[in-house]
Amino acid sequence: MMEYHDIIIIGGGPAGLAAAISAREAGAEDILILERDERPGGILNQCIHNGFGLHTFKEELTGPEYAERFITRAKELNIPIKLKTIAADISPEREVTYVNSEEGAVTVKAGAVILAMGCRERPRGALGLPGFRPAGVFTAGTAQRLMNIEGFAVGKEVVILGSGDIGLIMARRMTLEGAKVKVVAELMPYSGGLKRNIVQCLEDYGIPLKLSHTVTCIHGKERVTGVTISEVGADRRPIPGTEEYYSCDTLLLSCGLLPENELSKSAGVVLSRVTGGPEVTDSLETTVPGVFAAGNVLHVHDLVDFVSEEAARAGRKAAEYVKGGSTPEKFVEIKTAGGVRYTVPQRISPDTMDDKITLRFRVGDILKNKTLAVYFDGEPVRRVKKRIMAPGEMEELVLTKASFAEHPDVKEILVCAED
Amino acid sequence: MTQYDVVVIGAGVTGSAIARELARYKLKTLVLEKEEDVCSGTSKANSGIVHGGFDAKEGTMMARMNVRGAELIRKLHKTLDFTYRENGSMVLAFSEADLPGLEELKRRGEANGVTDLSILTGDEARKLEPALSDEVAGALLSPSAGIVCPFSMTIAFAENAADNGVEFSFLNAVKNIEKTGDGYKIEAEKGDIYTKTVVNAAGLYSDKINDMVSSRHFTIVPRRGEYVLMDREVGDLVSHTIFQLPTRLGKGVLVTPTAHGNLLVGPNAQDIDDKENTETTAEGIEDIKRRALLSVPTVPYNKTITGFAGLRAHEEHHDFILGEAEDAELFFNAAAIESPGLTSAPAIGEYMAGIIAGRLGAEKKESFIETRKGVPQVAKLSPKERAELIAKRPEYGTIVCRCESVSEGEILDAINRTLGAKSLDGIKRRVRQGMGRCQAGFCTPRAVELLARELGIAPEEVTKNRPGSELLIKEAE
Amino acid sequence: MEIRELTCIRCPMGCQLTVTIDGENVSVSGNTCPRGEDYGKNEVINPIRTVTSSIRVEGGSLKLVSVKTKGDIPKGKIFEVMEAIRSATVTAPVHTGDVLISNAAGTGIDVVATKTVEKR
8 A cells, every 4th residue: 555645745945845834834734845965955055145035034044044944844843854865756646756765765645746846057068168078167056065065165266157146156155265256257148146146246356247258168178277258249159259268277157047847747747848847827736736836946036035935835725735626627828928938827727816826937138117017818907117127037926816807708818028 | 026918008998898808818917097997088988889880891800890899799788787779770861862872881781791781761761760851862771780888888898807807007107118028018107017918909099009119100190079968858859870871071970869868969070189189169069960950850959968079099091900010029909999999899809809818828717707797777676676775775775866866875886896986987987977967966066975985085186087187176274 | 426326235126226425415316115225325335244154063964054244244344254254163063043253353243153053
């Protein structure tokens, strides 16, 4: 007889913990979290900088402090968590196979599954950076772990490719630890990171940010000895003659995060081509009934606060599902246009939705003085003026149940940025 | 002073295969390698193809070794437990005018003793491989061609050789060789070595080694080939290895699944001067990507996980140089080994060991261990087998590399077995840790820790491969 | 009169501030909340930062404990505070909130643990 749990949560990081806590608070008794690391908290354990929790706790916390609040709460609620345990497979019937050293490979059945695996970094190979393949090329997060958890130094003279937040944070971290960060090169004409990180991590330390630049050669056979950086044109291809050589022993890559969805695929979940994460309803339910998703596995967030909020909703909805809820039948699809790349959720059930649903999304380019608009079958429902929107900062719009009450037969929702 | 019967220079696939075959004889054998591990030069970066045997010109050593090598690999992958799959290959022609070229290859293959070749129409080819381009006008099908993991094959040969008493010495480059009264004195990085015979399997450097002893000089030109490797997720885009018929426009690039299920595209061919230059170039990578699309227009380059370059040891006569040097007694060359060198390796091993043993009058051992077992691939076992293994050794239940499902136990095995890994690349080549889509981003810290602990060195001393490739920096005190 | 363009970092909004310094008078525009005005003024008169780093732990389940300055310190003192952090070591157990360095580099601000590290 296969062991059963009401809710199995894959991942004990910020999303998994928040989902577990809210599921328990919504009445789900039998919850199990599977976490691959030795301790819960996920990536927050290595994010020792501050800036977390302003929305959730109205104070500024470091990553470990933010995690600790959720870990403490999960402990108070006696939510079991299996550490050093990796989920190897999830079937569409919600059978989860996990592996650890104590139990071996075990398959358990879940009433509901919450996917909370987070994301991973785009590696050098996926970027197609030419040159040698020496030691000293790290993704920013790997370097962060080596420094902040393992206590190692990874380099003395550093070039960073990509202005994602982890790269910016690491620029400051390495500078404070005595390394010389020579330059941050960004392929796009705008930064992929949060403004405050550009100010506090680069400008404070006089580290130049070169927009529309990329690494065109990695030098050094054994260890990195330098990199060539070139300017790129509007087509993002290097412009010959703009090459500049930087000597360095380390190249950090902060070139984007990818939702980690190998398990989602094994469960048969449909993934969005834009986000790389599952397509979900306003209940954070994927296309497979009873399988929910939240956090960076869904789409990459800037702020953990929003991960927690989203995951709490997934936890609550999963608890409702196992108590006899069913997947609604009627959904309205959300389409996007005018620079809005996608929304999460991708579809809403007007009959079962909460009073308010926050749509979160990103724009595809820097947009100035635009209006975010929502149309129900071509009729404007909501308009919000935005002074500036950037791909590096997640945007949001709230839809209310009241709007749907006024448009009972809405077939299609459009979210767009317009003049 | 230790006196060897045979010193093999080079622990690539050729040297390792020769060593393994020499191990059958009552001979004291040493393999010298300039790098920190086996399979560190040409053997580590190539297409991983077991060629059907129709490429090489009839009558050449290449043709003979190719056909025999492929035959041996079909058995050896079981006895030596390395990763091999008989997926078949196709050579594509893109116009009616090129069809005679396919006929010519078929004829050549048959002259080489390959009996299962057939010619397909474009439609027949597309029926077998739906992803092929509409432009394909015909194809030569070689059903018994295969794909092999070059690392696991080389490591298997070397480990089995070591298990049978062959010694290996790493980071021990040969600087000079001198003839002595009854053999040779090798001046190597770590000191002088005396031996009756020398086998030159030095790959790109086999010209330099030859020239130390023989006046019949030859020149090895490093011919660089660049590749793009894609995620296993798209590894089934094609099932056969897809070649292009060499034309006036060039040799063509291949699209193939790898033995581990990734999708591989490449290589180009660029003759360079530097025997160490494994740089990839933006132009080169773009060129192979573009040319591969002629065969398969839908290659999903957005699923690329890495790009790399390998160097082939090209010699102008384009045939293997195998055997005793004419003017240097008991000095044997296994040189100019380029494609199909990987396929040919076991045959070269058999052939060379036979000659050497004959010249030395060596007898066969009775105690030769024929088989070798690799590190268990825990994630590929049935749940029951997996549970049993984990119960015996809990480390098999701790997954370190998520992408390739590699456990701590497998990594410890890779480090601690015969000729174990001494670097992160060594672990990667043995058990695929870090070979997946995140390219070791997640598992590097743990692998560093395990390697340092098992080797009894500081984490700062852990290297990616050869000395100088340390990952971490020692903090100034 | 001096005008400085700043990006407010008090919250993720990142408002673009224009700070006008006219003798003793400092005025801020472009902010969307009072914290922005506060930030703009402070940033030109007395810029301050929270410093986060880590300190070596002896005998702990982790090699490092993450730390932060309990409050903001003057921006000019960052490297002095880092020196104090780099030269410190502590012994496990350490709990979140424990003061590990008091009055770091004479700033009057303590450095506290932001993580709990139990004894090994």
